[in-house]
Amino acid sequence: MVLADLGKRINNAVNSALSNSQDDYTTTVDVMLKNIVTALLESDVNIKLVFALRNNIRKTLLESKSRSVNSAQTKKLIQKTVFDELCHLVDGETQPYVPKKRKQNVVMFVGLQGSGKTTSCTKLAVYYSKRGFKTGLVCADTFRAGAFDQLKQNAIKARIPFYGSYTETNPVKVAQEGVAKFKKEKFEVIIVDTSGRHRQEEELFQEMVEISQVVKPNQTIMVLDASIGQAAEQQSKAFKDSSDFGAIILTKMDGHAKGGGAISAVAATKTPIIFIGTGEHVHDFEKFSPKSFVSKLLG
Ligand code: GDP
Numbered sequence: 238m239v240l241a242d243l244g245k246r247i248n249n250a251v252n253s254a255l256s257n258s259q260d261d262y263t264t265t266v267d268v269m270l271k272n273i274v275t276a277l278l279e280s281d282v283n284i285k286l287v288f289a290l291r292n293n294i295r296k297t298l299l300e301s302k303s304r305s306v307n308s309a310q311t312k313k314l315i316q317k318t319v320f321d322e323l324c325h326l327v328d329g330e331t332q333p334y335v336p337k338k339r340k341q342n343v344v345m346f347v348g349l350q351g352s353g354k355t356t357s358c359t360k361l362a363v364y365y366s367k368r369g370f371k372t373g374l375v376c377a378d379t380f381r382a383g384a385f386d387q388l389k390q391n392a393i394k395a396r397i398p399f400y401g402s403y404t405e406t407n408p409v410k411v412a413q414e415g416v417a418k419f420k421k422e423k424f425e426v427i428i429v430d431t432s433g434r435h436r437q438e439e440e441l442f443q444e445m446v447e448i449s450q451v452v453k454p455n456q457t458i459m460v461l462d463a464s465i466g467q468a469a470e471q472q473s474k475a476f477k478d479s480s481d482f483g484a485i486i487l488t489k490m491d492g493h494a495k496g497g498g499a500i501s502a503v504a505a506t507k508t509p510i511i512f513i514g515t516g517e518h519v520h521d522f523e524k525f526s527p528k529s530f531v532s533k534l535l536g
Contacts, residue, residue, distance in 0.1 A: 238495060240495065243279075250269045254306060257306060262311075266294075266298045281501070283470060283501035320531060323531045323534070327503055329506075329507060329508045336365060336370065336426050341427065342426050342456070343427045343453065344427065344455065346358050346460060347445050348476070349433045357486045357488060358374055358428050358430040359374065360519055361458075361486070363519050364512075366397060370425040372425065373397065374392050374397050375427065376389070376411070376430050377415065381433075409448055416429065442478075445479050457481065459476050460486050461486070462494075463499045464489055464493070465498055469499045470498065473506050482508060485506075487513045511525055
């Protein structure tokens with residue numbers, strides 16, 4: 238089930254509970270929860286998270302003094318509780334690093350090939366550049382043929398200074414040189430794109446560790462394709478172990494992504510989503526906040 242449909246299904250579940258004057262309060266709550274649970278599971282949200290959400294909502298609603306959905310107060314409580322728990326589901330709990338002006342902020346990207354890493358690097362570079370940060374892009378992907386050209390083209394189009402090499406095959410060296418060059422030139426946000434593989438491989442993780450050791454990132458961001466479903470959780474845990482990323486960018490939220498798997502990755506790694514990619518264009522990029530995401534989801 239795609240995210241837009243998930244929102245509709247949750248709304249329908251809540252609205253039919255609010256207009257139910259036949260069943261008793263507990264039955265109304267349980268029917269609503271059953272529908273919400275089914276919708277979340279069909280969107281690939283992790284089963285443990287779904288049951289935790291259900292139990293939390295149930296506990297709050299059944300502890301309330303008002304036991305009739307006919308009262309305005311109860312209606313409000315039901316809506317608020319569902320909303321709060323959905324926010325809790327997509328809230329990474331920790332605060333992400335925020336680049337500071339007049340400081341040299343190094344941001345390293347990790348993620349599998351095709352997840353939208355290079356595209357997101359440029360999007361983030363444009364985001365900070367527009368906000369007055371002197372921003373540069375480093376292409377440390379020496380694995381994929383054409384990776385440097387892709388980053389270069391994106392960077393030229395977006396007028397972002399870039400660094401890379403056609404001849405150097407050691408990504409650690411390219412990363413180190415690029416960051417050193419931009420640091421010398423007093424850049425404030427230095428974004429390092431790294432290589433991905435189609436699958437998680439030992440060498441990839443080893444490479445992430447080595448690059449991280451030389452560029453010493455202030456922030457590591459994992460890029461996650463929102464359409465990958467249940468695999469998101471395991472994938473993000475593996476990256477967390479090797480690169481200890483502190484933030485997530487979810488891409489392809491414009492497509493027919495179920496999104497639930499990616500949402501589960503947030504909870505599995507207790508890491509916040511900071512931006513979402515909503516298209517291929519450089520401006521198809523939105524700052525993420527749990528509340529506005531859930532508000533939009535529910536329409
Ligand atoms: P990388 O291999 O991880 O660096 O991935 P790329 O940045 O090359 O992106 C892979 C494909 O996904 C490209 O065709 C991008 O245009 C596309 N892409 C990246 N982000 C988004 C997004 O948010 N929405 C959509 N629809 N496509 C995206």
